[in-house]
Amino acid sequence: MPDSAPGTPGDLNFALVASDLYSSSAPATVTISVKSWQSVGVQGGTTYAVANDRTLWTSSGSGYLTRVGTDTDWVQVAAGSGFAVARKADGTLWSWGANDLGQLGLGDTAARVIPTRIGTDTLWTRIAVGAAHGVAL
Numbered sequence: 332m333p334d335s336a337p338g339t340p341g342d343l344n345f346a347l348v349a350s351d352l353y354s355s356s357a358p359a360t361v362t363i364s365v366k367s368w369q370s371v372g373v374q375g376g377t378t379y380a381v382a383n384d385r386t387l388w389t390s391s392g393s394g395y396l397t398r399v400g401t402d403t404d405w406v407q408v409a410a411g412s413g414f415a416v417a418r419k420a421d422g423t424l425w426s427w428g429a430n431d432l433g434q435l436g437l438g439d440t441a442a443r444v445i446p447t448r449i450g451t452d453t454l455w456t457r458i459a460v461g462a463a464h465g466v467a468l
Contacts, residue, residue: 372410372460379408379415387417387446400446409460416465417446422453424467434463 370381376392379399385406387399408417414428414435425446426435433440436449457468 370405370407372408372415374410374412374460374462377410377413377415379410379417381405381408381417385420389415407458409458409465411460411465412462414460416449416458416460416467418455418458418467422455424449424452424455424458426465432463434465436465 367383368380369383369385372379378390378392380388380390380396382388385403387402387405387408388396389399390396402419404420406418406420408415411434412429414426414430416424416426416436418424424436425448426437427443427446428435430437430440430442435443435447437443437447455467459466
């Protein structure tokens, strides 16, 4: 539930339960400021977000954030229907999730459960995603 500290209107904080997707450690409650996010993508009941520390997170509507991997160089994420595309600080593109229509851009239709690099280019600066497709500049 959001709450606002007295004297700081508009500076909302959320108490969330977060856990590392690749760790067996127990989840810990953390407080994350709304202002601590640099990129957020939402499609249906799934949210993907890049924190200001450049970590990547996801939530499937449960209210629980799960960290995706351990990389700390993510800068942008966009959400499609059952899949996501993200960009790293080095200009590379990554995708994961459903791929029945080839929407991950990997040249096949196999789904991916972890971010997988798209191609070898390193000059990407922007991404956008529709329900079943993605585009990048």
